[in-house]
Amino acid sequence: MATATLESHDTHDDHGHGTSTGISNTKLAMWTFLGSECLLFGGLISTYLLYKTRRGPGPDNTTIPTDIFDIPFTSVSSFVLLMSSLTMVLALSALTRGDNRATRAWLLTTAMLGGVFIGGQVYEFTAFLREGVGFTHNPASSAFYTLTGFHGVHVSLGIVMLMSLVVASKQGKLTPKNTETVEVVGLYWHFVDVVWIFIFTVIYLIPTE
Amino acid sequence: MAITEEPLALTTGETAAAARPLGALTRPQGGNGWRDWLSTVDHKKIGIMYGVAAMFFFVVGGIEALLIRIQLAAPEGQFLSAEVYNQVFTMHGVTMVFLFVMPLAAAFANYLIPLQIGARDVAFPRLNALSFWIWLSGAIFLNTSWFVGGGGADCGWFCYSPNSGVAFSPSNGVDFYALGLQIAGIASLIGAINLIVTVLNMRAPGMSLFRMPMFTWLMLVTQFLLLFALPVITVALFLLMFDRLFDAQFFNPETGGDPLLWQHLFWIFGHPEVYIIILPSFGIISEIIPTFSRKPIFGYSFMVFSGIAIGFMGWGVWAHHMFVSGIGPFSVAAFSLSTMFIAVPTGVKILNWLATMWGGKIRLTTAMLYSVGAVAMFTIGGVSGVTHALAPADTQQTDTYYIVAHFHYVIFGGGVLGLLGGLYFWFPKIFGFMLNETIGKVNFWLILIGFNLTFGPMHVLGLQGMSRRIDTYSPGFGFELWNLVATIGSFTIAAGMLVLFFNIWKSKRDAADLPAPGPDPWDARSLEWSVPSPTPEHNFDTVPVVEGVDEWWHRKYGYDEDKRVVRIATIEEAAQDGSATGVHLPAPSFWPLVLAAGLPLIGYGLIFNLWLCVIGGALTGIAMYSWALEPVDDPDAGHDDHHDDGHDDPDDDPEHATAVTAGAEGGE
Ligand code: HEM
Ligand SMILES: [Cu+2]
Numbered sequence: 001m002a003t004a005t006l007e008s009h010d011t012h013d014d015h016g017h018g019t020s021t022g023i024s025n026t027k028l029a030m031w032t033f034l035g036s037e038c039l040l041f042g043g044l045i046s047t048y049l050l051y052k053t054r055r056g057p058g059p060d061n062t063t064i065p066t067d068i069f070d071i072p073f074t075s076v077s078s079f080v081l082l083m084s085s086l087t088m089v090l091a092l093s094a095l096t097r098g099d100n101r102a103t104r105a106w107l108l109t110t111a112m113l114g115g116v117f118i119g120g121q122v123y124e125f126t127a128f129l130r131e132g133v134g135f136t137h138n139p140a141s142s143a144f145y146t147l148t149g150f151h152g153v154h155v156s157l158g159i160v161m162l163m164s165l166v167v168a169s170k171q172g173k174l175t176p177k178n179t180e181t182v183e184v185v186g187l188y189w190h191f192v193d194v195v196w197i198f199i200f201t202v203i204y205l206i207p208t209e
Numbered sequence: 210m211a212i213t214e215e216p217l218a219l220t221t222g223e224t225a226a227a228a229r230p231l232g233a234l235t236r237p238q239g240g241n242g243w244r245d246w247l248s249t250v251d252h253k254k255i256g257i258m259y260g261v262a263a264m265f266f267f268v269v270g271g272i273e274a275l276l277i278r279i280q281l282a283a284p285e286g287q288f289l290s291a292e293v294y295n296q297v298f299t300m301h302g303v304t305m306v307f308l309f310v311m312p313l314a315a316a317f318a319n320y321l322i323p324l325q326i327g328a329r330d331v332a333f334p335r336l337n338a339l340s341f342w343i344w345l346s347g348a349i350f351l352n353t354s355w356f357v358g359g360g361g362a363d364c365g366w367f368c369y370s371p372n373s374g375v376a377f378s379p380s381n382g383v384d385f386y387a388l389g390l391q392i393a394g395i396a397s398l399i400g401a402i403n404l405i406v407t408v409l410n411m412r413a414p415g416m417s418l419f420r421m422p423m424f425t426w427l428m429l430v431t432q433f434l435l436l437f438a439l440p441v442i443t444v445a446l447f448l449l450m451f452d453r454l455f456d457a458q459f460f461n462p463e464t465g466g467d468p469l470l471w472q473h474l475f476w477i478f479g480h481p482e483v484y485i486i487i488l489p490s491f492g493i494i495s496e497i498i499p500t501f502s503r504k505p506i507f508g509y510s511f512m513v514f515s516g517i518a519i520g521f522m523g524w525g526v527w528a529h530h531m532f533v534s535g536i537g538p539f540s541v542a543a544f545s546l547s548t549m550f551i552a553v554p555t556g557v558k559i560l561n562w563l564a565t566m567w568g569g570k571i572r573l574t575t576a577m578l579y580s581v582g583a584v585a586m587f588t589i590g591g592v593s594g595v596t597h598a599l600a601p602a603d604t605q606q607t608d609t610y611y612i613v614a615h616f617h618y619v620i621f622g623g624g625v626l627g628l629l630g631g632l633y634f635w636f637p638k639i640f641g642f643m644l645n646e647t648i649g650k651v652n653f654w655l656i657l658i659g660f661n662l663t664f665g666p667m668h669v670l671g672l673q674g675m676s677r678r679i680d681t682y683s684p685g686f687g688f689e690l691w692n693l694v695a696t697i698g699s700f701t702i703a704a705g706m707l708v709l710f711f712n713i714w715k716s717k718r719d720a721a722d723l724p725a726p727g728p729d730p731w732d733a734r735s736l737e738w739s740v741p742s743p744t745p746e747h748n749f750d751t752v753p754v755v756e757g758v759d760e761w762w763h764r765k766y767g768y769d770e771d772k773r774v775v776r777i778a779t780i781e782e783a784a785q786d787g788s789a790t791g792v793h794l795p796a797p798s799f800w801p802l803v804l805a806a807g808l809p810l811i812g813y814g815l816i817f818n819l820w821l822c823v824i825g826g827a828l829t830g831i832a833m834y835s836w837a838l839e840p841v842d843d844p845d846a847g848h849d850d851h852h853d854d855g856h857d858d859p860d861d862d863p864e865h866a867t868a869v870t871a872g873a874e875g876g877e
Contacts, residue, residue: 019411020410020411020416023410024410025332025333025406025410028405028406028409029332029333029402029403032401032402032405032436033402035436035437036401036440037440039437039438040440040443040444042440043441043443043445043474043477047444047448047459047474050467051459051467054466055465056458056464057465061464135451135455135456135457136456136457136458138458138464138465139458139464141458142451142457142459146448146457164837
């Protein structure tokens with residue numbers, strides 16, 4: 001027991017052996033972190049809800065994002081993001097089976113689906129900009145870009161993590177012994193997806209005015 | 210390194226250093242002076258660094274407080290201009306809250322939690338170093354606004370919009386506020402995650418949650434408050450930053466922005482923040498009072514549950530800071546009620562401390578005096594707090610000196626006095642010598658009397674109608690006398706602090722002639738007192754097995770047939786002797802420091818020149834990358850093994866001793 005406790009430093013705290021709860025340190029840390037993230041997005045979503053219909057006072061800043069949404073387009077890119085949760089699960093199960101090639105393939109697919117989602121977001125942002133609805137346009141647009149932007153940054157960080165896993169796997173460092181690393185990245189990825197369901201509902205599905 | 214099989218070959222690190230390309234950033238091996246401190250991942254050293262830095266900022270915030278009091282000593286003060294006055298009281302509040310009380314609590318948490326739960330370190334030692342360095346870089350960044358930002362922030366510590374917008378605060382002070390607190394917030398978030406995982410996961414065998422010492426318990430609640438409160442202020446600070454730096458439209462009423470949003474977000478964070486300040490002190494008091502009353506804490510589980518209740522209820526009351534902001538009568542009534550309820554668990558705590566002292570064999574040491582003083586002052590602050598919970602009364606008192614009196618009684622009287630008590634209590638454990646008790650009592654009484662002289666009269670001033678945050682007042686309102694008394698009081702506090710620093714200096718000098726304090730100078734109750742003072746790097750020779758609350762006390766005392774307490778073991782018999790071999794500890798690393806150094810550069814970049822962002826970002830990125838590639842344990846470092854090579858007593862090891870002394874001198 002004593003030795004087990006000793007060995008739980010940073011990354012090499014093996015799969016929860018020797019921790020008081022039986023959950024490994026890294027996984028518990030990720031859960032804790034995600035708890036905190038709930039309030040981050042909670043704050044951003046509340047801000048958006050407060051501002052979503054606030055048009056600017058002048059003649060040129062009265063258009064708000066809601067006026068120009070392309071809901072079918074965003075629905076498709078949301079679907080793509082949700083599918084990436086599935087491929088993430090498949091990556092983990094491939095690793096558990098010890099199938100490295102499949103693991104890499106699924107990780108890459110997940111990252112790619114995330115990339116498609118980000119691409120869709122970039123497209124949406126530029127479309128809005130063309131309509132003249134930029135970040136500083138009015139309170140509603142500031143809130144829109146902040147909320148979706150924060151989410152986009154989270155997805156992008158997730159893609160970086162996935163790509164690091166792919167590299168680690170190529171170098172042979174990702175073996176069935178490290179399923180936990182993939183699980184922890186997976187937790188983050190699923191969280192980001194679930195948050196998007198909320199954001200999508202709040203922004204695009206609940207009618208305004 | 211894995212459990213050391215061979216005795217170490219390297220104690221000086223020269224060979225290995227020569228082999229490495231990184232020069233100054235080579236991992237230090239063995240205690241080699243300042244590099245050891247800059248790269249340490251030892252929770253005890255990190256705790257000491259937090260403590261030293263926090264005391265430094267206490268002096269800074271204290272000087273700001275004295276400037277305020279000099280200005281207000283007499284009517285029509287000319288000492289500070291109105292602009293500078295605004296900056297000084299804002300930076301005073303910000304410094305005291307974010308750069309003194311919180312990091313001092315973090316100092317105790319870092320040093321003590323692993324020892325109290327029987328762990329060799331925190332769950333993520335390198336992240337622990339990272340949070341210290343990030344906090345420090347945020348703190349330094351924030352204070353450089355005096356020199357490069359055209360002055361400090363001038364919008365009050367809660368920086369209400371639209372005062373904090375560019376229109377009303379055109380200098381860069383508020384940008385420094387937004388970015389500096391953002392950086393410091395990252396540190397607290399990482400720290401909170403680390404300590405939560407540590408407490409939940411790293412407990413020694415037998416240390417169930419309901420056997421944990423009260424200090425660890427209340428710190429755990431505090432960390433959860435941080436975990437959930439910080440992201441809310443993070444959101445607020447981001448919005449403010451976007452408004453100021455990138456012309457977003459969040460808080461500008463002219464274009465449809467809503468200044469009340471800032472108030473809501475700020476106080477959803479800000480009220481729990483009050484408990485983030487006070488609960489660590491409650492935890493400290495809950496260790497000191499039982500020790501010096503020679504009784505177990507009264508109603509342990511009540512103490513735990515009331516702590517948890519305070520943690521929960523702290524969330525439901527934020528809008529009592531906003532009764533006069535126009536949030537509507539229903540909200541006002543609801544928040545008024547919820548605020549009065551929170552007095553209940555707090556009252557439970559006070560009764561438990563009193564019941565613990567009741568019938569106990571009380572020893573009035575300095576630490577005990579501080580604790581009793583904290584309970585008394587906090588009670589006064591709590592009572593005046595309940596009077597604000599009544600919305601009609603608050604409408605009269607808000608933004609007067611009555612409020613200034615109230616919150617200083619709570620956060621200085623309840624929070625800071627408790628922390629200073631903790632300093633006297635744990636000082637011998639941390640530095641290996643006792644603070645002089647006689648000087649300590651002088652120190653305590655000066656601070657207590659000065660405190661009451663300073664803040665007591667502010668109740669009167671407030672009821673007389675003196676507003677807070679005014680840079681001066683006219684004669685003839687009856688404000689002169691009490692302001693003068695308050696200013697005299699504030700210099701008495703300052704004198705008390707000087708006595709504290711003198712005490713540390715003198716006690717250190719005298720320590721050579723006095724017997725070493727040994728592991729347990731106070732005959733205390735929890736596990737940190739079972740290890741030598743100062744604590745060896747590996748904490749415990751053997752990881753303790755815990756059988757109950759107050760484990761350490763029960764190893765020393767038992768009961769005879771008549772249920773009387775009898776000594777069953779001496780301290781020496783029960784204590785660990787500091788001679789473990791083959792202990793494996795994480796290796797030091799410079800990357801946390803480098804990573805943290807990048808963040809203020811990004812901050813300056815956002816304010817002044819985006820190229821600095823690129824440099825800062827690159828530095829941070831390189832540090833992250835190198836961190837990820839650096840093995841947690843340096844396979845050929847010998848840093849923690851100076852206990853394995855025949856030195857049984859850590860004090861025999863010259864390098865170890867130097868490091869600890871350096872801490873004590875730089876200390877205070
Ligand atoms: C040396 C002892 C201290 C003195 C003499 C002192 C004095 C003052 C005074 C006179 C003000 C009101 C300024 C104004 O409204 O114009 C003030 C504000 C404040 N103080 Fe202190 N203080 C002391 C210690 C502390 C400590 C230890 C803390 C926190 C732990 C603290 C936290 C604050 C805060 C948060 C404010 C509000 C600043 C604002 O209005 O934005 N003070 N202090
Ligand atoms: Cu409050």
